[in-house]
Amino acid sequence: MANELVSFEGFSLPCVDVDSLTTTGGGGTFRKRLQLVSSGKLVNSGKVVPGNFIIPSDDDVEILGTKIVIIPLAMRDKALDTNSDQSIVNFDPKSTEFKRIVEASEANSGQGYMYGPSLLCFEQSTGNFLEYFMMNASARSEADVVKPFLPISRELAEAKGVKPQGAQPVTLSSKLVTNKKNQSWYVPKIRASSETFDNIPSPQVFVDEILKFYNEKSTEIEKVEAVDGKRKR
Numbered sequence: 001m002a003n004e005l006v007s008f009e010g011f012s013l014p015c016v017d018v019d020s021l022t023t024t025g026g027g028g029t030f031r032k033r034l035q036l037v038s039s040g041k042l043v044n045s046g047k048v049v050p051g052n053f054i055i056p057s058d059d060d061v062e063i064l065g066t067k068i069v070i071i072p073l074a075m076r077d078k079a080l081d082t083n084s085d086q087s088i089v090n091f092d093p094k095s096t097e098f099k100r101i102v103e104a105s106e107a108n109s110g111q112g113y114m115y116g117p118s119l120l121c122f123e124q125s126t127g128n129f130l131e132y133f134m135m136n137a138s139a140r141s142e143a144d145v146v147k148p149f150l151p152i153s154r155e156l157a158e159a160k161g162v163k164p165q166g167a168q169p170v171t172l173s174s175k176l177v178t179n180k181k182n183q184s185w186y187v188p189k190i191r192a193s194s195e196t197f198d199n200i201p202s203p204q205v206f207v208d209e210i211l212k213f214y215n216e217k218s219t220e221i222e223k224v225e226a227v228d229g230k231r232k233r
Contacts, residue, residue, distance in 0.1 A: 069124040079091075170190050
C-alpha cells in the first residue's frame with residue numbers, strides 16, 4: 001500500500017500497515033545495525049559482555065549497554081541468506097526466495113539463514129537511525145510488542161478501527177532466560193518509555209530515512225535456464 005502521513009512531534013512521517021509488511025521499491029542504503037549480543041566471537045574475545053546492545057562495524061564495536069531508549073519508526077519483513085557466495089536479502093514473504101530462506105533457517109537452526117521483522121528506529125544516546133533485525137524466535141515474538149508503538153495514520157486508523165498516533169519511545173532491554181536443559185541466552189524486551197529526546201533531527205531527516213528504509217530492494221537472483229542441454233546465465 002502507498003505510504004501515508006502521520007503526525008509526530010509536530011511533523012509528518014510516512015507509515016504503512018504493519019500487519020502487511022511487504023513493500024517494494026528502488027534504491028538501497030547503508031544503515032548501522034543494532035544488535036543484542038548473547039554469545040559469539042565478541043564475547044569469546046572479551047570485547048563485549050553478554051546482554052549488551054551494540055552497533056557493530058568492520059573495525060570496531062560501539063557498546064550501548066543493557067538498556068537503551070529508541071523511537072520505533074517503521075517495520076518490514078526481511079529474510080537474509082549469508083551462506084551463498086553473495087549475501088541474499090529479500091523483503092517479500094510471499095516470494096519463493098523468502099520462503100526458501102525461512103525453510104532453511106528452520107532446518108539449520110538459523111545458521112546463516114535468518115528471517116523476521118526489520119525495525120527502523122532512532123536511538124537516544126547516539127542520535128543514530130538504526131536497523132534492528134529481529135531475526136530469531138525470541139526477537140520475533142517481541143516484534144508484536146513493538147507494533148503498537150509505531151506511527152498510525154488517520155486513514156489507517158479508520159480502516160483498522162483504532163486511534164491514530166505518532167511514533168512513541170520505548171525502552172529496549174535484555175533479559176537472561178534459561179531453558180529446561182539449563183541453556184541460557186539473552187532476549188530483547190520492549191516496554192513503554194516516558195524518556196524525552198533532546199537530539200531529534202529535523203522532520204525532513206526522519207522522512208528521508210523512513211522512505212529509504214521502505215525503498216530498499218530485495219537482492220535480484222540471477223535465473224539459470226537450460227538451452228540445448230546446457231545451462232547458461
